[in-house]
Amino acid sequence: MPTADELLNARTVEELADCLIRAHAGPVPRLSACGAELSDRRFSERVAAIRDALLADLPADFGSFSALLHAALGDEKFTGWMIFPVTEAVAVRGIEFVEPALGLLADLTPRLTAETAVRPFLRVAQDRTLSVVESWTRHPDAHVRRLASESTRPRLPWAVRVPGLTADPRPTLPILDALYRDDSEYVRRSVANHLNDISHDHPDLAVAVATRWAHAPDASTAWVLRHGLRTLVKKGHPGALGLFGYSADTPVHVAGPVVRTEVVAIGGSLEFDCTIRNTGPGPAPYLVDYSVHFLRANGSHMAKVFKLSTRTLEAGAEWSIVRRHSFVPITTRRYYPGTHYLQMQVNGVPHPTTQFELTAADSPRRT
Incomplete structure (x- = not known):
């Protein structure tokens, strides 16, 4: 800028x-x-x-x-x-x-x-x-x-x-x-x-x-x-x-998100995956987003939703998703080391969160 x-x-x-x-x-x-x-x-x-x-x-x-x-x-x-x-x-x-x-x-x-x-x-x-x-x-x-x-x-x-x-x-x-x-x-x-x-x-x-x-x-x-x-x-x-044809009542099972990088350094990327399965009797459209609950300076968290993808699934079909989220510093957001949370959202409905740790850029990654 x-x-x-x-x-x-x-x-x-x-x-x-x-x-x-x-x-x-x-x-x-x-x-x-x-x-x-x-x-x-x-x-x-x-x-x-x-x-x-x-x-x-x-x-x-x-x-x-x-x-x-x-x-x-x-x-x-x-x-x-x-x-x-x-x-x-x-x-x-x-x-x-x-x-x-x-x-x-x-x-x-x-x-x-x-x-x-x-x-x-x-x-x-x-x-x-x-x-x-x-x-x-x-x-x-x-x-x-x-x-x-x-x-x-x-x-x-x-x-x-x-x-x-x-x-x-x-x-x-x-x-x-x-x-x-x-x-x-x-x-x-x-x-x-x-x-x-x-x-x-x-x-x-x-x-x-x-x-x-x-x-x-x-x-x-x-x-x-x-x-x-x-x-x-x-x-x-x-x-x-x-x-847009989506309903919060559409039957779905969400497995994940599964965090592949449980510790992320500022400047690195969070890697995660999830699986969406249509548990209904017929084909249905799915709008999949995810939210990151960012740690704030006062210790509270603020969630921001990010677009992921859309797909129509047949009855019983599964959709496996792999995603990387960058923590490279940007001018519009300040990152604070500590516990953050990740959450999937399907057709506007949030699902359970999982956590990961964000560390300072020069901090060693846990093994």
Whole structure:
């Protein structure tokens, strides 16, 4: 993952200043000095510093401010991560000018998405903002159509929450209805992630929406539904499982998991196997996942479900599964040495756990 310095640095600021000067902004002294102030700052702090410098240098009048940025859009070098603080500046300067400010964000988003900059408008003028955003679903540019779905996600990463949409996401459903069959995979992925966001707080609503889409599908709808309901499927939500043909009541015998590596060093892999047997009178579909109960710093455990595979088994048939789970360090999870647990989940139903030990990377393995 790129570092803050790789995304926004002194060179980025210099290039942004050059673009604005070529767009006849006049001197931009605060912005020009800002590049030297970014060292040792986090990404969000860099964005804020550049945003504030832009607001200090550019016209206070929104009409003049907007005209300048539209002029800069004529420069092909006005693109990339320099756009992020520009859109945040639009959210500040244009907050009282909802429709024209959102129009400016739509123009900027093909250079780098403006999704987080839409959030302040949703917080202060939800209905007016959604009226504009819904019009974006008919835009010829896929970047703008994606902006319609992405900017209104209830749990948009790195963005401020919009309490109104978290409490009641139904106002965004016309946007999703218009886009779930979009020609662009880029747009459809955003729609699926938006539906998954809804599922966290309103699971039954998410299933109802997915069911409606399932009755009016295109060639890509099945993927959108699987991705959009992925959290509910992992949680064993009956409605989500049923939409894909799985039932928690399907007869099954699960042997395992059998841990092949009872001690795993951080940086290594857990190896395990299990056997799934259809104990029913006829063929049945099985959705098999597994969960790792990770030890936390406070001594408690937190389970995370991982996808494994699916298969339809004839009556009496068995399915043997072998899996490796990596404990190579990643930025989104910290590992703590100690006892962890492993558990199989079939058609949303968890089965008994087994334990294994995770050791520090330089600890010897037990024999």
